[in-house]
Amino acid sequence: MRRFSLWLRGKPTVADSMLAAILFMLEVFAFAASDDRPPWVQLFMGFLVCVPIVWRRRYPRAAAGAILLVSITVTFVSYSLGDVDAEHPALLALAVALYTLVAYVDRQTAAVYAVGLVVDSALSIWLLDQRVIEIGLYSALIYALSWITAEFLGARRAYDEEVAARLAVADYDRDRRAEDAVAAERTRIARELHDVVAHAVSVMIVQADGASYAMTKNPAVAKQALTNIASTGREALAELRRTVSLLRTEPAVDDMPQHGTAGLARVVDMMRSAGLPVELELTGELDDISPAVSLGIHRLVQESLTNVLRHAGERPRAKVRVRxxxxxxxxEITDNGNATEKFTLGSGNGLLGMRERVAVLHGTLEAGRQTDGSWRVTAELPLQLED
Structure with a gap:
C-alpha cells in the first residue's frame, strides 16, 4: 500500500482521476437511490462537475473556474426543471477546488474564489428555496475545513521542499569539498612527481657528463657513472609508476563540474531553492576565459553563498556580481547586512581556501564586514596567468 501511495505521489493526474471517479460514483449512487428518479440531465451535470478535477493540479485556476461555472449551471438547470430537491454529492468538488487554490496557487486567488462560492450558495438558496441556516452553515463548514487543511498541508509541503533543497545544497557542498580534497591530493602528487623527475634527471645529467669526460682517461669511473645512471633511472621509473598509478582513474566528462555562466546560474538556482534569494549580475563574456580562472570564479561564488546561507542570520539575501x-x-558577493556574530565563529577554512585559490591565480581577495553591517567578498582575478 505504501509503495502504491508513493507511486501515486509522482503521478498527480492519475490520483486526481481517481478522485474524480470517486465523486462521480457518489453522484451515481445518489441518482440510483432517489425515489423520484431525477432526469438524466442531472446525472450528466454531476459528471461535468467531476471532469475538471482531473486537471486540478495542472491547471488549478481553470479547473476551479470550470467547477464553479458548472455548479451555477446545475442550480439553474434544477430550477428550470423544478427539481429543487436534487442532490449532487459531486459538488464536493467545489471544496476540492478551494483546497487546490490555497495549496497550489495563492491565498488571494483562493479568497476571490471563496467570494464566487458565496455567490453560488446564495443562488442555490434563492432559486431552489433552500434553508439558509442549514445550507449556509454546512457550506461554510466544508469550505473552512478545506481552507484550513490546505494551509496545514501546504505549509508542510513547503517545509519538506525547503528541507529537500537544503539537503541538496549539503550534498552539493559535500561533493565540492570532496572534489577539492581530491584536487589538493592531485596537486601534492604532482609536486612529488616533479621532485622525483627533477631529482632523477639532474643526477642522470651530472653522471652522463662525468662519464663522457672520463670515458677515455678513466674507463672504470665512466663505467661506474653509467651504472649510477642506470640505477637512478630504474629508481626514478619505479617512483614514476607508483605516482602515476594514483592518477590513472580520471573522472568522466559528464561528472566534471560545469563552470562559466551556466555553472554560476546552477549554483544560484540551488541556493534560491534552499531559501536564499540571490541577485545575479553578469557583465562581459565569461565563457571563453581560461578554465582555471573560470573554476576560481565558480568556487568563490559557491563558497561565499554557502557562507551566507549558513551564517547570515534571518531572512538572508545575497547579490553576486561578476564583471x-x-x-x-x-x-563581488555581498549579503544584505543581517549577519550575526555567528558568521565569524566558523572554522575559517572556507575563507582560507578562497585566499589560497586566489593566490594561486595571482589575484587579490578582500573579505570583511562593511560599515552597513553587510559582509562582502571581493576578488580580482587576472585573465592571463603568470608562468
Whole structure:
C-alpha cells in the first residue's frame, strides 16, 4: 500500500482521476437511490462537475473556474426543471477546488474564489428555496475545513521542499569539498612527481657528463657513472609508476563540474531553492576565459553563498556580481547586512581556501564586514596567468 501511495505521489493526474471517479460514483449512487428518479440531465451535470478535477493540479485556476461555472449551471438547470430537491454529492468538488487554490496557487486567488462560492450558495438558496441556516452553515463548514487543511498541508509541503533543497545544497557542498580534497591530493602528487623527475634527471645529467669526460682517461669511473645512471633511472621509473598509478582513474566528462555562466546560474538556482534569494549580475563574456580562472570564479561564488546561507542570520539575501574587465575579472558577493556574530565563529577554512585559490591565480581577495553591517567578498582575478 505504501509503495502504491508513493507511486501515486509522482503521478498527480492519475490520483486526481481517481478522485474524480470517486465523486462521480457518489453522484451515481445518489441518482440510483432517489425515489423520484431525477432526469438524466442531472446525472450528466454531476459528471461535468467531476471532469475538471482531473486537471486540478495542472491547471488549478481553470479547473476551479470550470467547477464553479458548472455548479451555477446545475442550480439553474434544477430550477428550470423544478427539481429543487436534487442532490449532487459531486459538488464536493467545489471544496476540492478551494483546497487546490490555497495549496497550489495563492491565498488571494483562493479568497476571490471563496467570494464566487458565496455567490453560488446564495443562488442555490434563492432559486431552489433552500434553508439558509442549514445550507449556509454546512457550506461554510466544508469550505473552512478545506481552507484550513490546505494551509496545514501546504505549509508542510513547503517545509519538506525547503528541507529537500537544503539537503541538496549539503550534498552539493559535500561533493565540492570532496572534489577539492581530491584536487589538493592531485596537486601534492604532482609536486612529488616533479621532485622525483627533477631529482632523477639532474643526477642522470651530472653522471652522463662525468662519464663522457672520463670515458677515455678513466674507463672504470665512466663505467661506474653509467651504472649510477642506470640505477637512478630504474629508481626514478619505479617512483614514476607508483605516482602515476594514483592518477590513472580520471573522472568522466559528464561528472566534471560545469563552470562559466551556466555553472554560476546552477549554483544560484540551488541556493534560491534552499531559501536564499540571490541577485545575479553578469557583465562581459565569461565563457571563453581560461578554465582555471573560470573554476576560481565558480568556487568563490559557491563558497561565499554557502557562507551566507549558513551564517547570515534571518531572512538572508545575497547579490553576486561578476564583471569581466580588460585585464581581469571582478567578483563581488555581498549579503544584505543581517549577519550575526555567528558568521565569524566558523572554522575559517572556507575563507582560507578562497585566499589560497586566489593566490594561486595571482589575484587579490578582500573579505570583511562593511560599515552597513553587510559582509562582502571581493576578488580580482587576472585573465592571463603568470608562468
Amino acid at each position: 569581466r574587465r580588460e585585464v581581469d575579472v571582478l567578483v
